[in-house]
Amino acid sequence: MADTNFEHQKLAIKPRHMDFPFGRLKKLKFFDDNIYKSSFMAGLSASFPLGEAEFLDSVRYFRDKINNPDLKHQVKGFIGQEAHHSRQHRFVNSELDRLGYRTDKIEKDLKKEIAKLVTKQTQQFRLAYTVCSEHITAIMAEYALNEPAFLEGMDAPMKDLLLWHSxxxxxxxxxAFDVYMEVVGDVKYLNKTMKIAITIMHLHFTQRMFKLAFNTKHWASFKEFTGFLSWMFGKGGMWRSLRQPYKAFYKKGFHPWNNGGLELVEKWQREYAQPEQNKASAEYQIAHPA
Ligand SMILES: [Fe+2]
Ligand SMILES: [Fe+2]
Known part of the structure; x- marks a missing residue:
């Protein structure tokens, strides 16, 4: 095992039952008035419902092989959280389609790709791929919560959704990492899978962004494209900022909690949580009387 400290497995993972007012998403260029930044985020959102369903399935397959009771409990929470993410992204995706993005076309392609993955690849590969995807998602999430400038200029319902998801x-x-280490444990295989996963993800993110921007027919802005490039690749941009945490995955003894992250959960709670959007809170009941 790469990690001998199981303290993190005591963390209670519970889905927050959110209800975002997605009907308020009125602007096509909901992110900084920039079609490419908006399409990049729409592409991410388009891939979540089916992508995350595959993550759950790949972990669920190994569920009976897990002996650690704390981890078993966390798997239940992980499944609950991902299922809610899929649901909320489905809601926002239909609003994005109302604006003209056609995320449904991205979903159609993804459905075929996942069907191929399920029939052609081993369960070990599917689980390893999920571990890699979860690492990339987590470092993006940490970046979103750490660096307020990253999502600056994004309209509220989408931004609230992404911060909650983060x-x-x-x-x-x-x-997923702990499950992999308990039931498979092959780090070399995991590192090889990461190289495949990161290549596929780069291709997909780029392809989806262009497809969605073209679908809207509002893509012809050089200024917006260069704006996207500096947001992504410029100083302090996502590309440069994620390089180090991405590389950490290959280090000996890597574990997702090695560099902390719990303080970001507290930060979200303090700065971004909106109880009136969480069905379990009293504020939600007041805002939505029966
Ligand atoms: Fe998720
Ligand atoms: Fe996840």
């Missing part, structure tokens, strides 16, 4: 990705960031 906090839960951080909470469950070690679950």
């Amino acid at each position: 906090v839960e990705e951080i909470e469950h960031k070690s679950v």
Whole structure:
């Protein structure tokens, strides 16, 4: 095992039952008035419902082989959280389609790709791929919560959704990894899979962004494209900022909690949580009387 400290497995992972007012998403360029930044985020959102369903399935397959009771408990929370993410992204995706993005076309392609993955690849590969995807998602989530400039200029319902999604990705960031280490444990194989996963993800994110921007027919802005490039690749941009945490995955003894992250859960709670959007809170009951 890469990790001997199981303290993190005591962390209670519970889905927050959110209800975001997605009908308020009125602007096509909901992110900084920039079609490429908006399409990049729409592409991410388009891939979540089916992508995350595959993550759950790949972990669920190994559920009976897990002996650690704390981890078993966390797997339950992980499944609950991912299922809610899929649900909320489905809601926002239909609003994005109303604006003209056609995320449904991305979903159609993804459905075929996942069907191929399920029939052609081993269960070990599917689980390893999920571990890699979860690492990439978690470092993006940490970046979103750490660096307020990253999502600056994004309209509220989408931004609230992404920040909520981020906090839960951080909470469950070690679950698939711990399952893999307990039932498979082959680190070399995991590192090889990461190289495949990162290549596929780069291709997909780029391809989806262009497809969605073209679908809207509002893509022809050089200024917006260069704005996207500096947001992504410029100083303090996502590309440069994620390089180090990405590379950490290959280090000997890597574990998703090695560099902390719990403080970001507290930060979200303090700065971004909106109880009136959480069905379990009293504020939600007041805002939505029966
Ligand atoms: Fe998720
Ligand atoms: Fe996740």
